[in-house]
Amino acid sequence: MTDASTIKSKVRHFLNEQFSGLGSNIDIQDDTPLISSRLMDSIIALKLVNYLEDNFNIEFEAHEVDQDNLDSINIITNFVLGKLK
């Protein structure tokens, strides 16, 4: 059963991998703004979408790739849980 902590852990792992690859040392908390702070750009956002779809067997629609659903680890987690219901 996929729970919130599993989702958070995987998302955090993905983001750390992406940002360390760019040479950034940012400590990402569960409520760190990602899109609104311009930390996560559109390319990384699409990679995140693919990652979430592959790991949690959900499907995004184009209009769902936005700040409302992907702006922090907490928000992403709630969105994925909503998709899984």
Place this chain on the structure above:
Amino acid sequence: MSSDSNSTFINPALQHHEQKSLRAFIPALLMIVLLTGAAYSMDFEPGSSLNTILPILPAVFAFHYWLPKNTAVYFLSFSGIVSSYLILDVYNATALLLCASVFAGLIQTQIIRPKVKLILGILLLFLIALFRTGLLSSPFISYAAPVAGSLLMFRGILMLYEQHYYQPASTFQQKFAYILLLPNFAFPLFPIIDYKLFLNNYNPSNIHAIQKGIRRILLGILQLLLYRTIYLHVLPLQSELVHSSDAMLYLLSSYLLVLHLTGLIWMATGYMGIIGFDLPPAFNGVFLVENFRAIWRRINIYWREFMMKIFYYPIYFRFRKKLKHAVLISAGITLTISTIMHGWQWFWLQGVFTIQTTTLLYWLILGSCITYSLSRQEQDKNTPDNNSSIRSFFSQTLSVFLMYLVMSVLWSLWSSSSISEWIYFMKKLVPDSSFDFLMTVALLVTLYLILLSGKKIFERKSVFEKRNAIPLYFFAALVLFAVSNPYTQRILPNYIQRPASDILQPILNADDRNEVTENYYSRMLSTEGKGRKPWEAILKRGEARSGLDNACIIRNDLVVRELIPSRTTQLDGWTIITNSAGMRDREYAKEKSADKLRIAVLGGSYEMGSGVNQEYVFEHVLEKMLQDSIPSKPTEILNFAVGGYHLPQQVWVLENKAASFQPDVVLCFIHPSDARRNSNYLAQLIKNGTDLIYPELYDIKTRSGADQNMSMNELKNRLSPYNKEITEWSMKRMEAFCSKLSIELTYIYLPALFTYEDDYDQYVSIQNQSNEKSSFPYIIKLDQVYAGTPAKFGLKNDPSHPNAEGHRKIATALYQKLSPYIRNYKRPNKTTS
């Protein structure tokens, strides 16, 4: 990561809950007043509505700050409605508001399906487009079409999108307010704020957004001043590029002209900030990027996110499971759509849908580089973004330097009217001597050092974003207000006032001044429909000079145009009445009276009296002054001037028109930079395949290698080395002609409004030989004619031409200079022509 969006003026926990207070309000209002006053005085966008809405912005902020949030959104609509009536007349403003209401209502209604809404929205825009092209017209609503089309074009797409996907749905009031947001009228083409951001982000008492907004307005103004400095004092004239070092300086400095766009966007987002919208920054350090990925992150993010949301993501999601290279294909399609959208913007500006090959190539190359750079992102594991070693810093600066060069070359492509013109100028970058090579290298080294310093400053800019920088911003606002305000300017010392005055006013450089003048007259000759007027002509500016085509006969030789005889032409606020000889003057008998001194005036739009009625033209005023004050020497002045005439045309007028009236004296008027405009004029004639009439001009054409098939910029560049020769030929030919007929010839050097350029000395040196028998001087300079306050003497809607008071000043100055010669004049025994 943008440090701008992470900076905090106050405790972030308070930013959405801070109580409104006078302590926060008064300093903010004061700074907004100072900055708005400075921006108004500096008039950054003379062709737009910016200066119309600037004076009301402090009041909008003040009311908006104190209103309750649920009332504030209605106030946003109200301020937009007021702006409509300030910028447009009653009919056009009402038409605009009607369009906005219908559009907002159409999107809002639940009884129409989304696809039908889209079709109806497109039909409405199509109807507005018919007005823009002139295919539909109305005497009452000529201005509403381009304004409505610009406002609704992209905003409509965003509202439709969010109406479909965003929950909860927004209200009609919010939609109406979004279309009529105050900054939209100064920046109508592209929405500064995304519709969803407008709905989510709005907080009228967000002091953090207000203070950030003030900082952005200040930085926007500073960018615009830097743009003007580069434009006027660094950028060489394109028409005068000779050596590779000139071309390199032109290449490197013309890219910096992007500061014009960045400055305006920063001002716009700043004004959004003061009414409660905390927006992300655009063009943040865009000149200091190291690679195309960084360009992508820092360019116009509003445009980027609009294209991503509306086009790229839907296209990508449709193809991602079907095509292997969905990312690249989606990027390619989105890029094509982006180019078409830019062409669509131009339609509202110019009335013509156009996509140039160079623009297409620019976006293709830039888009490909960005796509490639982004696709390589995950392989870039060792990007030393925060490696602090000195070697790494110099290496990063080298990357910045190379990116700057690449973007400069791409920008030069975008700015060129054709690929052949671009290639012509690229070839000029090849040094033609070792000295030239060294100068070019020196320029590049200077650029590297400037970028190195810029990078260092940019990395430390967070220092200026903290709370204790507020006094610094206040001081900067005060200084800007003081130096820009005409009343406080007077107390500044001359060594600050004079150089600062150039960049504090909307002055065109010589190339653009000539372009505006030539474009005005070539538009007049255009066979395109009358509905196709450039934006600035639509929005009231330049109306005084439009319609002149109705008063002229067009010729296919170097004369180009002549005033139609015995014609009354009503223009916007002034009338041209011509006599039977085609002069803008009263009737004169062809045969001269023996007792009268007859003076012929040759000149252009100043002398013709563009923008004022006949009784105010200085020639008419001077004639009356002379008649009243020297009754013993009755004088009549015949005005042969026609707007847009250059010296070669004056030669023709003298020989073919003025001479037949047997003048005793000819006054030929010349202005600063007239000599430089000769090449533009000749370039236009050659481009049009016009008869140059005189063998000397044909000879210049041959020697310059100018050809009709070349672009205008190349023609101007080839002909500009001959400016002096054209001037000399014109003046000496007139001198010889007048000497043969015993006519006194005097050149009058008349300063132009809004330029301090003074090339008087080059005309003085042209005199063929001194004529001791002349009663009149060879040349007279009317300096100080506007007495240091030129702004007072320009027409309201065309400040480059004198108003009635300005003409009176010119007449007075001429009277003072000429009356002693007129009093002493004795007619010689003349040979008949």
